Amino acid sequence: MQHAVEASGLVKHFGETKALDGLDLVVPTGSVLGLLGPNGAGKTTAVRVLTTLLRPDSGTAFIDGVDVLANPQAVRSRIGLTGQYAAVEERMTGRENLELIGRFLRLDSKARKARAVELLERFDLVEAADRVAKNYSGGMRRRLDIAMSLIANPAVLFLDEPTTGLDPRSRIGMWEVIEELGADGTTVVLTTQYLEEADRLADSIVVIDRGIKIAEGSVDELKDTIGGDRIRVSIARPENIQAARQALAPLATGTIDLEPGSTTTLSAPIRAGGGVVPQAIRALDDCGADVVDVEVRRPTLDDVFLSLTGRRTAEDNEEVSA
Amino acid sequence: MSDTKISTPQRSGKTSIVDAWRDASTEATRHLRIIPRNPELLGFSLVQPIMFVLLFVYVFGGAIEVAGFDNYNQFLIPGIFAQTVVFGSSFTAVGLAEDLSKGLVDRLRSLPIARSAVLVGRTFSDLARNAITFIVMLLVAFLIGFRFEGSLVAALGGTVLMLAFSYSFSWIQAWIGLSVGSVEAANAASFIWMFPVTFLSSAFVDPATMPDWLEPVADHNPFTRLANAARALYNGIDPGNELWWSIGWIIAITVVFSTLAIRKFSRSAA
Numbered sequence: 363m364q365h366a367v368e369a370s371g372l373v374k375h376f377g378e379t380k381a382l383d384g385l386d387l388v389v390p391t392g393s394v395l396g397l398l399g400p401n402g403a404g405k406t407t408a409v410r411v412l413t414t415l416l417r418p419d420s421g422t423a424f425i426d427g428v429d430v431l432a433n434p435q436a437v438r439s440r441i442g443l444t445g446q447y448a449a450v451e452e453r454m455t456g457r458e459n460l461e462l463i464g465r466f467l468r469l470d471s472k473a474r475k476a477r478a479v480e481l482l483e484r485f486d487l488v489e490a491a492d493r494v495a496k497n498y499s500g501g502m503r504r505r506l507d508i509a510m511s512l513i514a515n516p517a518v519l520f521l522d523e524p525t526t527g528l529d530p531r532s533r534i535g536m537w538e539v540i541e542e543l544g545a546d547g548t549t550v551v552l553t554t555q556y557l558e559e560a561d562r563l564a565d566s567i568v569v570i571d572r573g574i575k576i577a578e579g580s581v582d583e584l585k586d587t588i589g590g591d592r593i594r595v596s597i598a599r600p601e602n603i604q605a606a607r608q609a610l611a612p613l614a615t616g617t618i619d620l621e622p623g624s625t626t627t628l629s630a631p632i633r634a635g636g637g638v639v640p641q642a643i644r645a646l647d648d649c650g651a652d653v654v655d656v657e658v659r660r661p662t663l664d665d666v667f668l669s670l671t672g673r674r675t676a677e678d679n680e681e682v683s684a
Numbered sequence: 685m686s687d688t689k690i691s692t693p694q695r696s697g698k699t700s701i702v703d704a705w706r707d708a709s710t711e712a713t714r715h716l717r718i719i720p721r722n723p724e725l726l727g728f729s730l731v732q733p734i735m736f737v738l739l740f741v742y743v744f745g746g747a748i749e750v751a752g753f754d755n756y757n758q759f760l761i762p763g764i765f766a767q768t769v770v771f772g773s774s775f776t777a778v779g780l781a782e783d784l785s786k787g788l789v790d791r792l793r794s795l796p797i798a799r800s801a802v803l804v805g806r807t808f809s810d811l812a813r814n815a816i817t818f819i820v821m822l823l824v825a826f827l828i829g830f831r832f833e834g835s836l837v838a839a840l841g842g843t844v845l846m847l848a849f850s851y852s853f854s855w856i857q858a859w860i861g862l863s864v865g866s867v868e869a870a871n872a873a874s875f876i877w878m879f880p881v882t883f884l885s886s887a888f889v890d891p892a893t894m895p896d897w898l899e900p901v902a903d904h905n906p907f908t909r910l911a912n913a914a915r916a917l918y919n920g921i922d923p924g925n926e927l928w929w930s931i932g933w934i935i936a937i938t939v940v941f942s943t944l945a946i947r948k949f950s951r952s953a954a
Contacts, residue, residue, distance in 0.1 A: 410790075413794045415793055415794060435699070435796050438794055438796035438797075439796040443790070443791065445791065446787065447786055448787075449786060449787035449788045449790060449791040451714060451788065453721045453722060454714070454717065454718065462714055463795070466707060466710055466792075466795050466797050467795070467796070468706075
């Protein structure tokens, strides 16, 4: 089966900085890939290479079967790009922006107008269609930006941090737009620093860090890589914590941790499947600890990143700015 | 949520000259269309040339005499025209830097259009903007007594020559606009060097009055050739070789800097 995106061994160094250090990427046609990583991980560089804006030092990339390096112009007619800025002409109206791209793509006047109307409707911009984009809200600009990327029905749509800088309401609106694109069968490559966003939108996720892929899979597969479910137990009194730890030991599949900043809450990895919670409660009762709360939870992507890199995503941001 | 299938003509491989021209004119239309929507910018781009004409004429006009010219204004005004029209090229650098910073250049670079389109479109629309400025400036000059001493055809030739020279400088500015990192830097970088280029010339005074070491610099300045040729054409004097020198410089600057700028554009936009 032909993939919408196939890249292997992409390397791009900027002086000492290894923006890409041998990145492999495969995106099946019709799926949404979340490219997840902290600031400076190489997400944008990867998008720029795949969209012909940047030539890699080495490696190969194919979009819809077309070689990005050998035939960039043919690749450009198969992609749509929405970069980190909402790249719209501020002094033109939404409709004019769309028709401008249509003209570049050689749609005749009639097709241009029809396509613009269709996309304005689809992205809820009909009322604002004839206002200059300068007066659009952040969310409207992004929607116009994506609409402009879709004029030619691209085989792959690249969205580089599409919700960065949006207020929470606009962000949810943008998520709905992207979910609809996914449901329509558009192949989307989405970069994000937000774990929640990748979790919600992507069919599969590639985690990158320092220019290489450090994990990939579905959200659930990724969560499994750090050892399935975790149980979290709170007891009434700190003096019983040692006893509680011993009571839980037979059930845990790894180390039992005291929750940071707490003297009464323990968490531990457990094997997936039922029966653990009643056993845990019984064991804790038997040892005399009063159970206040028991919770079983699947790990978050934050946990995944921590277990893969030994760093939290937020810490990495600080490193970058330091 | 049904998508009408739009068959985009596949634009793969090399773009032809015709394609490149259509792409460039699409891009030029974008700029031309928004000129009237930015009245402040249009206003300021007209104020400066008018101000220059009036300031130079009324401040220096009475103090300076140039051999061969009864009226200094007939000598000076073509020089001011030349300077103003060349200053006008800075729009290219600033506009490009602005599009770069807003991500618009990336959007255009990711489209299957000719690599030259963005820059050719931009330089041509800036040429049109400069032509508008030029007309306003001419009107002001006429109001304060400037006259074409030669034929109308010669005067038209002088005007076209100056606009063409400004066009060639737009390519230097395009290269600058792509090279500097920000709009602010483009503002400064596009302007500063044009002061020595335009003042160390024959635009305002006869270079023979300059210090000995400076005179040859002014004599060989391409801008001197332009000022001399335009002045001659406006005053009914035979421009002689100055005309050919000017045309030569226009071609040379355009070829060299359009090559540099387009190469920079297609390789990377930092």
